[in-house]
Amino acid sequence: MGGAMVFALALEIGAAILVIWLTWRAANGTLPRNDLAGVRTRITMSSDDAWRIGHRAALRPTLIAGILTVLWSLASIGLAPLRNPVSVLVAAAVLLGGTLLSIPMAHRAVRQASPER
Template sequence: METLTSLLTAIPITIGGIFITWMGWRGGQGKLKRNTLMGVRNPTTLQSDAAWEAAHRAVAKPTMIGGIGATISGVIAAFIPIETGYIVVLVGAGWILAWVAGSLGIGTRAAEKAAAAEA
């Protein structure tokens, strides 16, 4: 039962980390098209494709660092005792939050520059 609990704790953070890493990579390659579901979505980034792409290229690296850290924490949590696993998952969640949320200002500034260049 403890193994199942460990996996149920570790799997979501691992999948989320992989998804965020993939999204950061796609954005950095200019392959994450403007949408209302995922990515840096604010009035500045949504105003044009150029602003959207500039923001996502700017935040690609920190987004991928956050995603990789969360993925690693999930994998580690799957193989350690559940009491410690919870802490590792929380650290992974904090890690991804810090990197992704911390890069939003960078993305917004890049989008503003791109929008100004278009005007």
């Protein structure tokens, strides 16, 4: 079971890095609006500016959640008592929580930049 937990926690690390990278690219304009990755809501998809503004606002909570996920996963891999399914669920919950928190932050930033939205 230890090997499976290490694999699952390594997947969490990979997911966190991917989410951070995609959000960073969208915030900097190198990931255009698309139907696959990013904060894809009616508000953020309404224009290229809304996409970038929303992702700039989403970057901070995404970055914090991603870093916490990586650190927790590394600690769980390194410390045998933490190498269990609960640690994998904690890592997933932290990453998901940061992602979900980023959505209202993105919406608020877009609305503040363009009051008619």
